[in-house]
Amino acid sequence: xxxxxxxxxxxxxxxxxxxxxxxxxxxxxxxxxxxxxxxxxxxxxxxxxxxxxxxxxxxxxxxxxxxxxxxxxxxxxxxxxxxxxxxxxxxxxxxxxxxxxxxxxxxxxxxxxxxxxxxxxxxxxxxxxxxxxxxxxxxxxxxxxxxxxxxxxxxxxxxxxxxxxxxxxxxxxxxxxxxxxxxxxxxxxxxxxxxxxxx
Numbered sequence: 001x002x003x004x005x006x007x008x009x010x011x012x013x014x015x016x017x018x019x020x021x022x023x024x025x026x027x028x029x030x031x032x033x034x035x036x037x038x039x040x041x042x043x044x045x046x047x048x049x050x051x052x053x054x055x056x057x058x059x060x061x062x063x064x065x066x067x068x069x070x071x072x073x074x075x076x077x078x079x080x081x082x083x084x085x086x087x088x089x090x091x092x093x094x095x096x097x098x099x100x101x102x103x104x105x106x107x108x109x110x111x112x113x114x115x116x117x118x119x120x121x122x123x124x125x126x127x128x129x130x131x132x133x134x135x136x137x138x139x140x141x142x143x144x145x146x147x148x149x150x151x152x153x154x155x156x157x158x159x160x161x162x163x164x165x166x167x168x169x170x171x172x173x174x175x176x177x178x179x180x181x182x183x184x185x186x187x188x189x190x191x192x193x194x195x196x197x198x199x
Contacts, residue, residue: 050071054069054079054145057146064152064153066083066085079110083156085156090118095118097116098112098115099111109135110148111128113127122164122171134147
């Protein structure tokens with residue numbers, strides 16, 4: 001459930017450039033080290049973007065049917081999800097997954113990791129899910145978390161499984177098994193009508 005969402009006032013952490021008392025030389029900062037005040041600002045922007053993305057899931061069609069998502073109680077940048085698969089090869093599966101947003105979101109996509117063991121071409125043995133077949137490259141102004149959720153759902157459907165190429169697959173064995181099953185299924189569908197006509 002999404003619950004109520006309210007935007008709270010944010011302390012953006014702006015500080016005056018003259019924080020040193022007069023008469024003291026300012027310490028020189030290493031230019032190769034990131035500025036901590038900028039990092040805090042980016043984190044606030046990321047958290048705000050993620051909060052708005054979560055709120056947008058209430059919009060019609062944004063959260064796919066069968067997928068339920070909730071932010072972690074410990075970290076807003078981690079969401080836990082459950083996907084109830086209703087059709088296809090994975091029908092009746094209940095798959096748990098986790099979205100982890102990077103500190104520079106939306107410039108970089110969230111990482112998707114399945115907590116439930118699943119034998120799927122786009123899911124590695126460690127549970128990492130490959131977003132690249134759909135989001136190559138990731139476009140921060142076009143792509144949103146609801147697009148990622150829809151891609152998770154679509155990736156388990158036959159028409160998407162048929163279009164995967166081996167180079168995009170984290171699990172090559174699952175890709176090969178699926179390819180063999182497709183060939184067998186196609187051959188059986190061609191043979192059955194012929195037998196019906198002959199008998």
